[in-house]
Amino acid sequence: MIYSSAKSCRAIFFQVFEFNKLYFLCICLSCSGLSFSSDCTSLAKLKFGNISIASASVDAIDAELPVFCKIKGVVQPNIGFEARLPMKNWNGKFFQVGCGGFCGLIEPDRATQSNAINHALAKGYAAITTDGGHQGKHLGDAEWARNNKEAEEVFAHKLIPLTYYAGHDLIQAFYKSTPTHSYFSGCSNGGRLAAKAAQVYPRLFDGIIAGCPVLNLTQNGGIFGSWVVQSNTNQYGQAILNEAFAKKVSMLEMNSLSQCDGLDGKIDGAIQKPNACHINLTDIQACKNGKQDDCLSDEERSTLTKLYRGPVNSNNEQLFYGINPGSERYLTYWYGDSKNAKRPGTLLADGYLPNLGLPIDDNSFSAMNFDFDKDPDLLKQQSELLDALDANLVEFQISGGKLLMWHGLADPLVLPEQTIEYYEKVTQQMGRNNVDTFFKLFLVPGMGHCWELPSALPDQMSMLSVLENWVEKNIDPSDIPITKLDAQKGIVRNGSLKPYPQMAIYN
Incomplete structure (x- = not known):
């Protein structure tokens, strides 16, 4: 940081490196000649070059x-x-x-x-x-x-x-x-x-x-976010892992712990090697009659399988990671949309592609329309930024x-x-x-x-x-x-x- 003094203005010049370019900015601290004071309210009266109080x-x-x-x-x-x-x-x-x-x-x-x-x-x-x-x-x-x-x-x-x-x-x-x-x-x-x-x-x-x-x-925002939205949306446009699904979380947690807890050599209730564990949902029974809390519907099983697997293209090539075993308790908080409101994870996924996904915004570039064969390369345009x-x-x-x-x-x-x-x-x-x-x-x-x-x-x-x-x-x-x-x-x-x-x- 380099300081420069003048009768009417004390300024600070500082340098910022950004993408290998050098910028010099000047912040004028006290052009009005006011003296600094430790009195809090007086700060509102001071004049700053790039700060409006x-x-x-x-x-x-x-x-x-x-x-x-x-x-x-x-x-x-x-x-x-x-x-x-x-x-x-x-x-x-x-x-x-x-x-x-x-x-x-x-x-x-x-x-x-x-x-x-x-x-x-x-x-x-x-x-x-x-x-x-x-x-x-x-x-x-x-x-x-x-x-x-x-x-x-x-x-x-x-x-x-x-x-x-x-x-x-x-x-x-x-x-x-x-x-x-x-x-x-x-x-x-x-x-x-x-x-x-x-x-x-x-x-x-x-x-x-x-x-x-x-x-x-x-x-994470473009590929994985789109994968979650598409995997978790049924034919009626509703979330599959919805609010009601929260009742099944403890069952899924127990399933993950039983398969993954000991892979680090200790049974302590902690999954420390999630990448070494490939979750199998076959031990969880299928729902037969109506809504139950100790089973999975076909839609729920399919969605969970996709989320654990992570996004792939039509050639079954892995594009990004999937969720880890042990994360089940958090799914409905982030993605468990109700009929009247979307959860934070869904909002983030919906908001990313049309507004930040491309250098030139395209409203049709959305999570539900994302093509896992063609669109991943488009995201690279915003990567450096x-x-x-x-x-x-x-x-x-x-x-x-x-x-x-x-x-x-x-x-x-x-x-x-x-x-x-x-x-x-x-x-x-x-x-x-x-x-x-x-x-x-x-x-x-x-x-x-x-x-x-x-x-x-x-x-x-x-x-x-x-x-x-x-x-x-x-x-x-x-x-x-x-x-x-x-x-x-x-x-x-x-x-x-x-x-x-x-x-x-x-x-």
Whole structure:
């Protein structure tokens, strides 16, 4: 970062590397001559070159959170944000999060660690979250991208440096200081953005957490999403694995555990080698008369078989992965549409292809119309922009960055095999021992997508604390404690995650 002073304006010039091009942007911080103040409300009066502040107020929403300065505004070109800066006891650090789905919403109070900032705020961080550069009706709404290439590029990755520098500017204005450390965290699409931060902007962040990252968005969203929609839709246009199907989940879980649990050498209720298990549904009886909870209809059996198998073309060539055994409990949450409403996974699949699937949008390019013989190659046109598959992390390593990547092995929305495949590519290119010094992958058995639903196994861990220790104290994350909590009983089971290719250990 290069500072330049002038009588009427102090400016920051920073450089952003994007697709091997060098851009220089200027953010004018204080052209009005106003002096910076630690008074929160005064921030709303300051003039920023690329930041428009709508409001700045002191807030105290929770006894577990510090009193903070809540700043709402927009970073050019159209990135809505909310920043939360502790009024006292700032820890001197900056925390930035990604956004899930297709973004479009500002959600600072998300209850879990998934694209949330309050768990960092509670530790004293100055934190910022955004809407991804556009406004949407829900996280599965991608209509904002229709014929809007600038919005697509901001969503793809350009929001990362723009938000980073805006956050640092606000910190400088409020605390009259710069952060000692900067961290990025995200899950799902936020995890994709986390990976993009390491790949495209390797010198911005000291540490990055990428959870359940949709690294291969074009194929996960385009090919797998279309496969799910087509496999799960009956002749009347209704979901086969619907709300009523949820009653059969426990039966399917038991079937998967009986076939897959012991493949890792231990019977502990955890499927740790899902790829080694090929689910057989023949032991589950067929439904004979009406609706029953201990059987499968022909449609249900066919749909499940297709989902386990994963997308193939007419030559039976595998195009992408299928769902893992153990993910059954999450299926109806993501895909169990009712007559009146579609579930999040269906909305995401429906929204991707017509709005983001091609460089030039085509409304007829949809999940139900996707041709698994002809259309997969078309998706490659958006791969460089949207996917986070660059295995060259040399610049990130040289900058001293640390990357924690994790994925639930029972995630049926963003399939974990793409994360494993990416990690293997990085180690093949850079060497496993070398990679182990700055990049670690942790797989979480039984966990679904980004804490959206509780797992039957331990799934609570403090990745931010682990990353802090790695970055600031050089404590190697060779063991991450993990727990399962019960509202009445407290911790009911615990264990530890081990870096891939090691497996988790449960007590």
